[in-house]
Amino acid sequence: MNPDALAELVRDVARDVLTERELDLSALPADAGVERPRNPEHGDYATNVALRTAKKAGVPPRDLATWLAEALAARDGIAAAEIAGPGFINLRLAADAQGAVVGDVLAHGTAFGAGDELAGQKLNLEFVSANPTGPVHLGGTRWAAVGDALGRVLQARGAAVTREYYVNDAGAQIDHFASSLIAAATGGPTPDNGYGGAYVGEIAQRLVAANPGVLDLPEAERHRVFRDTGVALMLEEMRSSLHAFGTDFDVWFSELSLHASGAVQESVGQLKDSGALYEKDGAWWLRSTEQGDDKDRVVIKSDGSPAYIAGDIAYLRDKRARGFDRCIYMLGADHHGYTVRLKAVAAAFGDDPSVVEVLIGQLVNLVRGGEPVRMSKRAGTIVTLEDFVDAVGVDAARYSLVRSSVDSTLDVDLDVISRQTSDNPVFYVQYAHARLSSLARNAADLGLTPGESYGLLEHPREGDLIRTLGGFPEVVRSAAELREPHRVARYLETLASAYHKFYDSCRVLPMGDEEISELHRARLALCVAARQVLANGLALMGVSAPERM
């Protein structure tokens, strides 16, 4: 019996009891369920349903708990139901009922943990979207890991996900980038507001090599070639480093294309016509204060040119036209003020602002030997995605970024992560998987095959492991609902721990010439299930599940 089934049973019994006692059925919370108590003495599962229902039903919690416990104890699969404290009911499952979870895992395989509550939802996930004026740095890397993992989690629960990268290839920064490339190609000094990293020289060199004679073009023409080709080369580099990182985008959306196609003009015109924008001081304004902004924002400047947000207006309209139910934006903390503006854009189109969902990720701080490392794209003293991966590898890099809530600023100590020791919890989780893989190989050598006598799995640590496995689908479900993929990472650490503890106490393979028993076979099944769930969880984070380490 998995937690869902048990919760269903509890609600079922509660309805029976309330009906029988002629109490108010609506007192029962719809989400009444079970939880795993911290203290093992409190049973396999516990429910607070009596506490939550008693007041509204008008009966003392302990009385209600008593009735519920009696009724629960009589049900199949429940070995014991005891009242504790103010009205908790502590439940113990029969070993065979609980062990059936192992069979569930084996039956579902890679699909264990998947669900369908998001089926039919079309979600657009926009993340990274770093300016194509330099390599992806650490902040973008955090989103590359978290955004991709979130996409995997959402897909696992049934959503249709499009990963999208908004390319800011219009605007002054791009011109500064082009000027910097020209300066590098001609041996001139890096211009003010320009970019001076080593990568600028490399790209300039490649650009000139691929376009002989480009330096002899008239200035405007030369600038255009450097800008367009430079951005293309830069993007190709970013795309390939993101790919190596395990993050691939379905759509690379050009900001410039929105201007070139007239989409900006059209969408702004639409909002002018509908009265969503108003004119003041020669400019056109978005009523962002209606969504809580400090002040309204300019969409069309008084000189007639579009402000940055005009692109966002066209872009959101485009996304909605492509049929996305939700547009999720993942932004750095330095852009948090943008949240209300984007919601205001949705509202301007007459949409519910909740179609725009903005996730704010706090910044990643770099530390080296306790000293903070300053990041500056222009000075070239940045730590890039590639630097990070070179230092610790893709798995450790992704895992260390995904395992924490994006609400937390993250301190990454380069000295620590460069050591490549087992400081990182990813090794703990991967090791469990490797150990289980090894066990599977040994079992195969011995001719041991998984068995289904799950009722034999009565050791406390077998029970812990089984219950942990049973909790996986709910973890994935909540990670998707809350947009918090780090929950999966934390779960995996718990699972790895439960497995190691089990393995320390319970012998799986027959010793010496011991005969193969049903217990051996049931334990092997449990191990296969544990390995499956570890692999499924690691896959959700885009981290490999090694057979050997």
Added chain:
RNA sequence: GCCCCCGUAGCUCAGGGGAUAGAGCGUCGCCCUCCGGAGGCGAAAGCGCAGGUUCGAAUCCUGCCGGGGGCACCA
């Protein structure tokens, strides 16, 4: 001044109103006659402060203190 995030063990971080607040690393002490010791067992050590809501608050609300990040007719 206004807005967002954070404040939990020595460090980095978990903890969706529930019982005795957890993990990794670090410190100290244990455990290998065969399945991977990259493991297990034990010890020391913590919710910034003050109110409020609740049967029950690390969690929700308010205020204060401390840290980080934002507040453009820039992009």
